[in-house]
Amino acid sequence: MSDETKISEPHQTATPEDYALIFESNKVGQRILDDLIKRFAYSSSNHTDGINRILNTFEDKGARKAIDFIVLQINRANGVNDDEQIQLSSDE
Numbered sequence: 019m020s021d022e023t024k025i026s027e028p029h030q031t032a033t034p035e036d037y038a039l040i041f042e043s044n045k046v047g048q049r050i051l052d053d054l055i056k057r058f059a060y061s062s063s064n065h066t067d068g069i070n071r072i073l074n075t076f077e078d079k080g081a082r083k084a085i086d087f088i089v090l091q092i093n094r095a096n097g098v099n100d101d102e103q104i105q106l107s108s109d110e
């Protein structure tokens with residue numbers, strides 16, 4: 019395995035490059051990320067009312083946070099910094 023495709027050792031913290039290698043460069047990883055996005059990135063709380071809708075919103079936000087973290091790590095590996103991401107999201 020070359021240095022560019024080497025995954026961090028198990029005792030090390032995963033790097034942004036590790037996330038990019040698994041979820042962006044690897045076809046199986048791409049399918050898994052697509053599946054995670056389909057399952058967890060969209061709100062399911064539109065069909066309930068009252069306190070259940072609030073609880074579902076918190077649950078959806080928690081699930082979405084994991085997806086956002088993976089995408090953030092891939093972006094960091096590709097040289098996209100947090101300031102650029104914030105600026106893009108505020109322009110929408």
